[in-house]
Amino acid sequence: MRTVVINGSPRKMGNTAAMLKEMAKFADEEGSRTDYLDLVDLRIADCKACMKCREQGECAQKDDLAMLSTVIKEADLLMLGSPVYMGAETGLMKCFTDRLFSFSAGVSPTELESRLTGKRKAIALFTCEMANGDRLYSYLSAGYARMLGSVLNCEPVLTAIVPGANPAWGLRQSPKAAETLELSRRFIKG
Numbered sequence: 001m002r003t004v005v006i007n008g009s010p011r012k013m014g015n016t017a018a019m020l021k022e023m024a025k026f027a028d029e030e031g032s033r034t035d036y037l038d039l040v041d042l043r044i045a046d047c048k049a050c051m052k053c054r055e056q057g058e059c060a061q062k063d064d065l066a067m068l069s070t071v072i073k074e075a076d077l078l079m080l081g082s083p084v085y086m087g088a089e090t091g092l093m094k095c096f097t098d099r100l101f102s103f104s105a106g107v108s109p110t111e112l113e114s115r116l117t118g119k120r121k122a123i124a125l126f127t128c129e130m131a132n133g134d135r136l137y138s139y140l141s142a143g144y145a146r147m148l149g150s151v152l153n154c155e156p157v158l159t160a161i162v163p164g165a166n167p168a169w170g171l172r173q174s175p176k177a178a179e180t181l182e183l184s185r186r187f188i189k190g
């Protein structure tokens with residue numbers, strides 16, 4: 001089993017990282033070889049919409065997406081994590097997920113289609129400060145479940161939003177943190 005964990009927070013020791021690292025331990029317990037990557041350490045430019053990926057089968061830009069694409073192709077389990085910034089994922093995560101367009105082979109009438117064969121499990125995790133953030137930002141869960149399913153051929157996909165995650169106090173006041181970890185433990189082992 002191979003797992004890739006991608007942290008989209010600029011804070012490498014923050015709330016999102018704390019959750020992702022606990023979740024990575026569950027994969028390790030299953031004997032997984034796990035790559036943990038912080039997007040803030042990588043060089044990933046904006047998608048330029050050149051559409052060369054449609055002809056070449058991969059992104060034409062030469063940056064760290066090439067390395068990420070290799071590990072994603074080999075992964076059985078993909079975990080993406082981002083804090084909520086202004087009601088959305090961070091710019092780091094958005095920049096990265098826009099570049100995942102290079103994995104789409106084309107468009108059916110209603111959906112992007114993946115060029116990846118084989119299914120991989122995925123988890124999309126968000127942490128946020130608002131106490132009702134799990135309901136407030138549920139569109140993030142829906143959007144990531146759809147994107148991961150179509151573009152990266154991920155199935156099943158677990159999405160979770162951990163509310164009450166204060167930038168300074170961390171996850172202490174977030175009752176959903178433990179619940180989310182337990183859900184992810186069962187998802188990874190199941």
Ligand SMILES: Cc1cc2nc3c(=O)[nH]c(=O)nc-3n(C[C@H](O)[C@H](O)[C@H](O)COP(=O)(O)O)c2cc1C
Nearest residue numbers: 009014015016083084086087127128129130165167
């Ligand atoms: C620039 C910025 C914007 C934020 N916007 C929101 C927001 O819209 N909604 C929210 O609930 N929390 C918001 N937060 C709080 C973070 O999402 C939350 O504290 C998160 O757990 C931080 O994750 P990290 O420790 O991994 O960086 C924001 C924090 C920052 C720094």
